[in-house]
Amino acid sequence: MNVRVGAWSVRLAPRALLVTAILVVAGFGVTVAALSTGEFTVPVPDILDALFGQGTPVAELIVGKLRAPRVVTGLLVGAAFGLSGAIFQSLTRNPLGSPDFIGFTAGASTGGIVAVVTGGSAMMIAGGALAGCVAAAVLVYALAYRGGVQGYRLVLVGIGANALLLAVNSYLLTRANINDAATAGAWLTGSLSGRGWDHAVPVALALAVLLPLCAYIARPMRMLEMGDDAAKAMGIRVEPVRAAAITAGVLLAGVATAAAGPVIFVALAAPQLARRLTRSPGVTMGASALMGAVLLTGADLAAQRVLAPTQLPVGVLTAAIGGTYLVLLLRKDRH
């Protein structure tokens, strides 16, 4: 489907548009449900009043101070993980090339644990996670580099680094005192509980800068999936595009982990789900981000409500929901 206005034209796939619209609606639905339901039900019409300070004090506290930051953090973190996964899966041409498989998220965990053990504040834990993610990415790329980085070698080296970093994380936890270990353990499962605006803002800022960058490099990245020579022959400056993509992907995984802990599976599953639903070849940045947001907030909603009053960490649910859905989709997949 082509849209032309004067000299401008964009190419749109009807199916991708439909899937995008459905994901937006689903995200909106999950958001409303998360704001409204729970131990204290706020009727849907009262949500806006509560958000803008026109509701009852209790509703304002619960919706505005407790639920809204949690949902917003979930949406932003999910989008960041989804985008990061889409970037690295595209670069490595391999679904296993997700940041949660190739050591980046594990590196972020290491940074976070070190910050916890050294008695850091929430701010320091976030900083530690971001620094750990960047350090792990540099390490993996340096080890995989041999006159250029090939996708499969990056994945293999990354899986090795992932195992190593998980071992380091376990070691650090055994050496930590019991309180620190408990704090770090809770952070490590990945959770949105107790997230406030100070968690959401850094992710929002990162997305504000990196989303336009991702939109800009999405088309060249699609060409890169055909191989470096094919992309270069089409006039793509391969190295700058790749460098921009890696930077964006690492930062997104880093800030997302800093905000919510290493929530597994969103970065792996969201791009794969998005690709299969839209049936578009190659990376689909927008749909992957939306899918990540819906997946994470949906999982968080389920984590809070399914076994209420018992609260599950969201990481448990992302793996369960995303994994099941992905297996179902793969089963009826022809390719």
Added chain:
Amino acid sequence: MSPVTGPTPETGPAGNRLSGTGLTLAYDQRVVATDLTVAIPDESFTVIIGPNACGKSTLLRALARMLKPKTGAVHLDGSVITSLPSKEVARRLGLLPQSSIVPDGITVADLVARGRYPHQRLMRQWSKADEAAVSEAMRATDVSELSDRIVDELSGGQRQRVWLAMALAQETPILLLDEPTTFLDISHQIEVLDLCADLHEAGRTMVAVLHDLNQACRYATHLIVMRAGEIVAEGDPTEIVTPDLVHEVFELRCEIIQDPQSGTPLIVPEARRRVLA
């Protein structure tokens, strides 16, 4: 313009939009060729040929700016090719690489459409010119009927035609092909080469690396024969291909007869067994 005819380091030879001067070509430390000078005649069907590892694909890759020469420079239209904007080069010079990766689940029409990338911008993604170029490329390569098929599910010959269609959609006056017939059976090899000959007839400058000397002689208007990183002979195949040249380059004793179909040289290797009495 000064009336220069020979190669000059600044602009390359006249009458040759694409040329390389004093090229040293290497992968990391492994030097493949030194001080190589080559000019592609405009509107020729140039075929580069030579034994395995003689540097023919390396030369093609250097001409297509895939490989940066250690010394020397490749010129396109009088400018050093690396000094031109990458997209600008891609509107003048196309390359069909030896192997490309088919994106998962892509249709023929979508893959061919990707050939329009160098003509597009973020806010001008699909003009009428794009549409016309893609349907013309699909018509020329006879893949229009396959347009909604998934590329992964096609045969090797069909897939190669689709890649060629993508390169054609790029609408470049110069088209470079790196071993376009490898992995194809004989009928598909001829099909692809006939298509290349048609494209040459239509006014394009074609440059191909081929393995088969007889096919090279039949299709090339200009033959470049390489051995161990050097150009041993170049020119019209009927004039340069001799038993001595074949022996020097391929270490093969042979007889050369006239191709009964095309009149071009046909190499008949010397028989060691089953010799006619």
